[in-house]
Amino acid sequence: MSFFGFKGGVHPKENKTQTKDEKTVVMKTPSMVYIPLVQQNPGIPVKPIVKVGDKVLKGQKIGDSDAFMTTPVHSSVSGTVKKIEDRAYPIMGAIVSTICIENDGEDTWAELTKLDDWEKASKEELLAIIREKGIVGIGGATFPTHVKLNPPKDAKIDTLLLNGAECEPYLNSDNRLMLDDPQSIIEGIKIIKKILGITNAIVGIEENKPRAIENMQKAAAGTGIEIAPLKVKYPQGGEKQLIKSVLNRVVPSGKLPSAVGAVVQNTGTAAAIYQAVVNGIPLIERVVTVSGKAVKKPKNVRVAVGTLFSEILNFCEVDRENIYKLILGGPMMGMAQYSEETPVIKGTSGLLALTKEETNAYETRNCISCGKCIGVCPMGLLPLNFVQMVIKGKFQELGPANILDCMECGSCAFVCPANRPLVESIKLGKLKLRELMVKK
Ligand code: SF4
Ligand code: SF4
Structure with a gap:
């Protein structure tokens, strides 16, 4: 088959050897799971269809909505709903309504069609x-x-x-x-x-x-x-x-x-x-790669959705003192986490406990206009210009400059010799532009 390739892109250190030969292991379901009532990102919630005190079965639907672009959420264990409360969500530091279920350890499935x-x-x-x-x-x-x-x-x-x-x-x-x-x-x-x-x-x-x-x-x-x-x-x-x-x-x-x-x-x-x-099995578990130099036993783990990061880090024997950055996902597009008391969601592909030497912990300096960020952008964008527009508050100019085509891949930030926080600026710019578009 022909391979046509794409323009731009970068070659970060792969760091895959730590877990590529590790067969997936199944982690025992924890005593509590925390199922957020959003299926996609903060802002598109579903409603709980269970209440505190209800018994639920593994795979039972516990939240849903009629709104477009929503999908239901299901319990990943059998047990009892203990609380429905606002809790930390792993994306953008959001707090979202979450169903907290005490696991009865029986693993009793709902009827599967x-x-x-x-x-x-x-x-x-x-x-x-x-x-x-x-x-x-x-x-x-x-x-x-x-x-x-x-x-x-x-x-x-x-x-x-x-x-x-x-x-x-x-x-x-x-x-x-x-x-x-x-x-x-x-x-x-x-x-x-x-x-x-x-x-x-x-x-x-x-x-x-x-x-x-x-x-x-x-x-x-x-x-x-x-x-x-x-x-x-x-x-x-x-x-x-x-x-x-x-x-x-x-x-x-x-x-x-x-x-x-x-x-x-x-x-x-x-x-x-x-x-x-x-x-007939709903999406209630997934494989998560747990890696980084602070992890004593890097693994690929099959975990229940709703398992707290802290449980997974314990399972993989993570040395907390050595963690400089805890990242959900990969290092290029992943999100730094401020808390371990945050649950695995359907899109959690990795949990990285990185030491200081593994992270790009250099100081940010002034842009030297080297243009490297432009050369590697796989979408043919001008990240340097986005940042200038954001700094100057010229958010309305971001639309014609195609900022919404940015996939937040982080390639521009990866090559920037001045260590500019390009992706953070772009995310802020997109947010401000979308607010302007809604107001129109
Ligand atoms: S983060 Fe956006 S602007 Fe930067 S390289 Fe990726 S697509 Fe281009
Ligand atoms: S790579 Fe960094 S220093 Fe070079 S032009 Fe882009 S923002 Fe400026």
């Missing part, structure tokens, strides 16, 4: 199951999958791209899934193809995962699903970069992948779709 003959189901039936089981993109963005798999009617979708690039340093959760359970991914891809009514499906995997490539090739044999080895370059797993690399198509500014006939899904999401449709 299985669909062995999914080939006979309609697109609408399959999408309804995917929504009902709370499936979202588990690569990090947590976009509702039933919305993504239902592109506009005028979009002519011809290709499904599966993102197995996992280009973020340290992370191996997708890699391990491709090694440990490739069949679930392949079966999930077949279901997605049926929903989209297409035959083309390509799984992009970076070449630094040769065993995953081989494993997926074996699992895909005879299905028509192609496996595309990709050059190692960050952010290869960005939707627009993956589409350019594999299909040589450019998604126009402000448009979605459907504008060029593509739908992109994470490999882990495909496996979650299979579990939801065929086995």
Whole structure:
């Protein structure tokens, strides 16, 4: 298969060896789980459908909403609802309403509706199951999958791209899934193809995962699903970069992948779709890579959604005194955490306990106008200009400068010799621009 590549990008130290050969281990469910009532990001809440004192079963729906772009949340244990209270959420330091459930240790499942003959189901039936089981993109963005798999009617979708690039340093959760359970991914891809009514499906995997490539090739044999080895370059797993690399198509500014006939899904999401449709299992657990030099036993851990970071750090024997930065996700796009008492959510791909020597703890200096940030931007943007506009409060100019095309990949900040907080400025600029757009 041809590889077309994309402009820009960077080559951060991979740091994947610590966990790439660590088989996924299942962590015992904790005595309490904390399930936030948001499925995507702060601002799109669902309502609790249980109350304090209720007994709940594992996999039981406990929160939902009629609002567009929402998906329900489910209990990851059987037990009793002890509290519904505002608690720390791992994204943007938000506080959100959270259902706190005491685990009875019985692991009693709610009744699961299985669909062995999914080939006979309609697109609408399959999408309804995917929504009902709370499936979202588990690569990090947590976009509702039933919305993504239902592109506009005028979009002519011809290709499904599966993102197995996992280009973020340290992370191996997708890699391990491709090694440990490739069949679930392949079966999930077949279901997605049926929903989209297409035959083309390509799984992009970076070449630094040769065993995953081989494993997926074996699992895909005879299905028509192609496996595309990709050059190692960050952010290869960005939707627009993956589409350019594999299909040589450019998604126009402000448009979605459907504008060029593509739908992109994470490999882990495909496996979650299979579990939801065929086995009736909602998205209540996921694989998290726990790594960084402060971790004595780096691992890939299958954990229940709602497990506190502190429980996972204990399980992996993390030396708290050595933690300089605790990051949710990878070091490029992840978010620093101020508390360990924050739960794993559906999009938690990694938990990094980094020491000072692993972090870029240099002082910020004045911009020297070297232009490096512009050269590496995979979206062809001018991050330096965004920062100037934000500093000067010229937020209305950020729209025409296409700041909303920024995927916050962090490549610009990674190469900046002055250690400018570029992504933080860009995030603030996007927030201010969106506020202006709402006021109009
Ligand atoms: S401007 Fe945005 S898309 Fe471009 S390198 Fe910086 S973070 Fe990435
Ligand atoms: S890379 Fe840093 S120092 Fe160079 S132009 Fe961009 S912001 Fe300025």
